Amino acid sequence: MPFGRKLTAGLAVFLLAAGLVVPLAAQQRSWEELNDKVTSLYQQGKYAEALLAAQEALRVAEASFGRDHPNVATSLNNLALLYDAQGKYAEAEPLYRRSLAIWEKALGPYHPAVAASLNNLAELYRAQGKYAEAEPLYQRSLAIMEKALGPDHSDVATSVNNLAALYTAQGKYAEAEPLFKRSLAIWEKALGADHPKVAGSLNNLAGLYRAQGKYAEAEPLFKRSLAILEKALGADHPDVATSLNNLAELYKTQGRYVEAEPPFKRSLAIMEKALGPDHPDVAQSLNNLAALYDDQGKYAEAEPLYKRSLAIMEKALGPDHPNVATSLNNLAGLYSDQGRYVEAEPLYRRSLAIWERALGADHTSVATSLENLAALLRKTNREGEAEQMEARAKAIRAKQAQKNPRN
Numbered sequence: 001m002p003f004g005r006k007l008t009a010g011l012a013v014f015l016l017a018a019g020l021v022v023p024l025a026a027q028q029r030s031w032e033e034l035n036d037k038v039t040s041l042y043q044q045g046k047y048a049e050a051l052l053a054a055q056e057a058l059r060v061a062e063a064s065f066g067r068d069h070p071n072v073a074t075s076l077n078n079l080a081l082l083y084d085a086q087g088k089y090a091e092a093e094p095l096y097r098r099s100l101a102i103w104e105k106a107l108g109p110y111h112p113a114v115a116a117s118l119n120n121l122a123e124l125y126r127a128q129g130k131y132a133e134a135e136p137l138y139q140r141s142l143a144i145m146e147k148a149l150g151p152d153h154s155d156v157a158t159s160v161n162n163l164a165a166l167y168t169a170q171g172k173y174a175e176a177e178p179l180f181k182r183s184l185a186i187w188e189k190a191l192g193a194d195h196p197k198v199a200g201s202l203n204n205l206a207g208l209y210r211a212q213g214k215y216a217e218a219e220p221l222f223k224r225s226l227a228i229l230e231k232a233l234g235a236d237h238p239d240v241a242t243s244l245n246n247l248a249e250l251y252k253t254q255g256r257y258v259e260a261e262p263p264f265k266r267s268l269a270i271m272e273k274a275l276g277p278d279h280p281d282v283a284q285s286l287n288n289l290a291a292l293y294d295d296q297g298k299y300a301e302a303e304p305l306y307k308r309s310l311a312i313m314e315k316a317l318g319p320d321h322p323n324v325a326t327s328l329n330n331l332a333g334l335y336s337d338q339g340r341y342v343e344a345e346p347l348y349r350r351s352l353a354i355w356e357r358a359l360g361a362d363h364t365s366v367a368t369s370l371e372n373l374a375a376l377l378r379k380t381n382r383e384g385e386a387e388q389m390e391a392r393a394k395a396i397r398a399k400q401a402q403k404n405p406r407n
Contacts, residue, residue, distance in 0.1 A: 027064035031071055034060060038078050045279040045316060047086050054079040070113075073102035077117060084124055087321035087358050096121040112155065115144035119162060127322075129363045131170050132403055138163040154197065157186035161204060168208055180205040196239060199228035203246055210250050222247040238281065241270035245288055252292055264289045280323070283312035287327060294334055306331040322365070325354035329369060336376050345380075348373040367396040 034057035041050035058075040065071050080095035100117040107113055122137035142159040149155055164179035184201040191197055206221035226243040233239055244267040251260035268285040275281055290305035310327040317323055332347035352369040359365055370393035377386035
């Protein structure tokens with residue numbers, strides 16, 4: 001069974017804007033233009049181009065303002081975010097850390113920019129499954145935001161939301177739920193009941209209920225979230241596409257395939273129109289629609305969608321991104337379900353290698369990949385190798401369970 005298909009929404013990283021102080025006007029203007037270019041390219045999903053612009057922005061910042069200037073911290077953060085988006089976690093981490101150190105020195109340990117920097121480093125760890133490292137950073141970020149901005153500020157809601165998302169990823173649902181509800185209440189009070197951030201918060205709470213199998217509680221929240229976004233942003237906005245996808249995922253999880261297909265298709269159409277055919281979010285939408293067909297045994301419909309999704313991911317994110325591993329895994333699962341084991345095995349093995357390299361040998365995605373490959377090996381009568389992989393997967397899951405106990 002393919003995995004890793006859910007299109008997530010609502011987690012927030014902070015792409016930092018132009019600096020807090022204004023030194024020499026010409027240098028500042030030049031750096032700000034580069035910084036704006038980075039932001040624009042990032043939002044378009046043009047990560048390779050954005051990366052080059054971010055590297056240039058950092059070079060200009062260091063040359064113009066000195067290595068310890070807040071503008072340098074902003075450029076470091078944004079370059080790290082680009083590496084992070086491409087799954088280059090080893091390159092991103094020291095940049096996030098250096099950015100954080102500059103902010104702390106320049107602004108003191110309790111400034112909102114420090115909190116934003118802590119949040120981004122925490123997000124990096126969360127993406128790698130390093131939950132024990134992420135949690136204290138999220139908590140410190142939240143504490144700073146509350147002290148600096150007050151308990152009812154919109155940025156506090158973002159920090160609360162991200163901590164809740166971490167607990168959800170760990171299966172700590174009882175800890176996550178009150179945080180998601182607090183985040184929702186803050187946004188409703190601060191921004192009004194029909195704001196897009198309220199929609200995002202509703203979506204996240206609904207996702208928590210879906211993860212627990214509380215489908216009757218999740219559905220009205222997903223629908224309210226979708227209605228808010230359509231009214232606030234228009235019917236063809238990418239956030240509407242994300243909301244449609246999440247509602248469709250709920251239907252698919254319940255086996256309501258006929259109801260799931262139209263929102264999946266509409267989500268894909270919106271993404272293609274808004275972002276272009278080669279954006280990573282389009283690849284995710286293609287993957288999700290393919291997964292729907294896959295679950296129904298409609299392999300002929302699923303295969304070209306999986307292949308197109310994989311091609312986009314490889315082009316946009318590079319061949320070694322974890323999302324590429326997910327696409328490889330899902331296509332391999334399709335082939336395996338059809339008995340096309342010779343085609344499936346190299347895809348499973350490449351997927352496994354990417355996850356091990358990107359996320360480390362003890363990540364849960366590595367365990368899932370090992371289990372999938374072991375199942376194929378059993379189908380092709382290679383019991384000894386299958387047992388070795390199953391034993392390793394079992395050890396990873398036991399280790400993760402010990403590190404991240406559920407409620």
